[in-house]
Amino acid sequence: MADFEIAVIGAGVVGLAVAARLSEKHPRIVVLEKNEKYGMETSSRNSEVIHAGIYYEPGSLKARLCVEGRNELYALCKKHDITYRPLTKLITATNQTELTKLENIRQNAGKNGVELQLLDKSSTLKKEPNIRTEGSLFSPSTGVISVHDLMDFFFHSVQSNRGIVQHRCQVADVRYVNGEYEIALDEGGTQSVVSAAIVINAAGLGSDLIAQKIGIDIDKENLRLSYVKGSYFAVTSSKANLVSRLVYPVPVNEGLGVHALMDWGGRLKFGPDVEYLDDRSLDYSVREEKRHAFAESIRRILPQIEDEDISPDMSGIRPKLQKKGQPARDFIIAHEKDRGLPGFVNLIGIESPGLTASPAIAKYVERILFS
Ligand SMILES: Cc1cc2nc3c(=O)[nH]c(=O)nc-3n(C[C@H](O)[C@H](O)[C@H](O)COP(=O)(O)OP(=O)(O)OC[C@H]3O[C@@H](n4cnc5c(N)ncnc54)[C@H](O)[C@@H]3O)c2cc1C
Known part of the structure; x- marks a missing residue:
């Protein structure tokens, strides 16, 4: 049996939201984060706006998950005392x-x-x-939300569901071997390997490189960020x-x-x-x-x-995902089973409205993995 049922790579607001949701039914979950604390990259360097969903292409993931996520965020804020202002x-x-x-x-x-x-x-x-x-x-x-309050809430949800958030833990490689994922870790110069049945790549600015490590040609597939x-x-x-x-x-x-x-x-x-x-x-x-x-x-x-x-x-x-001057691209949220990678989910290009959409992204990931 693999060490963990689920490994989430990246503890930004998206990785934490996904882990908080999945850990409710799947407590053998670990979040692997290279920095010393969660949320030190894009998730703490943004406008903290709960977007309504105004500009996105109708029907796109950005549009659908923004509107759904916005409603969920307001409900979460009210229920769990997360700081926000309408x-x-x-x-x-x-x-x-x-x-x-x-x-x-x-x-x-x-x-x-x-x-x-x-x-x-x-x-x-x-x-x-x-x-x-x-x-x-x-x-x-x-409206606006305290993204730090939100991430604290997701982090504590993972912990109270008995999941683990491992800091200072860089994913150096991922391979699919004998029906499970072997994840090579670098913890301050110390190397180790853990295994998981399911891997969710929520590595933000590093998500394209994680996709490359699992064997996807990110230039051919136009996935280089x-x-x-x-x-x-x-x-x-x-x-x-x-x-x-x-x-x-x-x-x-x-x-x-x-x-x-x-x-x-x-x-x-x-x-x-x-x-x-x-x-x-x-x-x-x-x-x-x-x-x-x-x-x-x-x-x-x-x-x-x-x-x-x-x-x-x-x-x-x-x-x-788009280069300068090119039209906007949608989020990529894909269960890569058709590439021969069952249980591997890529989240690439999660720019704005990724914060607003985070709870809806978590539900979407759950759906594409388990239903
Ligand atoms: C200027 C700006 C303004 C924005 N304004 C808004 C806004 O007002 N409203 C809104 O909804 N959205 C906004 N966004 C978008 C929002 O901030 C992002 O969509 C969201 O924070 C993405 O979260 P994430 O968890 O995917 O990425 P991140 O927060 O980047 O988290 C990814 C994590 O993965 C870790 N990681 C990467 N590689 C590895 C590895 N190899 N091993 C281990 N860990 C790894 C990183 O250290 C990081 O902690 C804005 C973005 C920017 C840049």
Whole structure:
């Protein structure tokens, strides 16, 4: 018999959500995490927005799992005292061209089952008197969540279900041998091997490389990830009260556009921008040279912000499946039994709305494995 029934590679919000759910019925589960604590990569470097599900391609996994995950997250927050705020969101159009795009966004959201209200200029200014606007879309179901609280909740659920989260434990290799998976581990220079009947690859920025280790040609299959950095700038405290909810521009090109958000310390921040990286180093520094371009993007929404009102804050790195300039791709969540890998599940390209979708991703993984 294998050492574990299930091994989950990666203890970000997705790996933890999956492990929390599966451990309810399958307690012989281990989560293998290379860092010293769970959630130290993308899961703690994001906007913490509970997305409504507005922009995603109708029928896509992103759309379906975002809407389902959002409802689940609100329910989890209420039931388990996880910190959240139902802040709501405005998408503001700042000229006639953008105004015409609002209707397309509203229709797309409608196909995803997301209700948005179209507001004229004066109704928008009643909600947010300081923003630049010709009209907006109001999303009542968008909110923010403490991702750390959420990950703590999933982590403790795994533990109380008798599962194990093993930190400082890098997966160096995975092989399918005699009907089970042999997982080679590197724990601070000490090598070992554990076996599992089921492996779930939730390794975030490293998920494509885990797929490669199990024998998938990630270049031929177009699964090699691009690293796409998103930086944030914080606004000086004297201007932190200029908005009271999430405010987004009408999206242009890739990403949702630099938007306004509030962190848990009450600071107003703007971000994330979109920067394709040339390599896979995890450089989270925010470059001062971006200040002017950032301030310009912010002034699209808040004309009162001067260059000197903002300062470099934090950044995160998106694991994107598409290369620069290519159309958005959907999440890959695949039980690889057709490749001769029964019980091996790949989760690749889990960029936004991966946090929002996390509890729904967990259910989806359970379904493709066990029903
Ligand atoms: C700038 C930015 C803003 C975002 N904003 C939002 C938002 O507002 N709302 C939203 O819903 N989503 C948002 N997202 C997306 C969301 O953060 C991610 O979808 C989510 O955090 C992905 O979680 P994960 O568990 O898949 O990945 P991660 O958090 O990256 O976790 C993967 C884990 O795997 C581990 N790992 C990797 N390789 C190995 C290995 N070989 N062995 C062992 N462990 C390994 C890593 O150390 C890591 O801890 C944003 C993302 C970014 C970058």
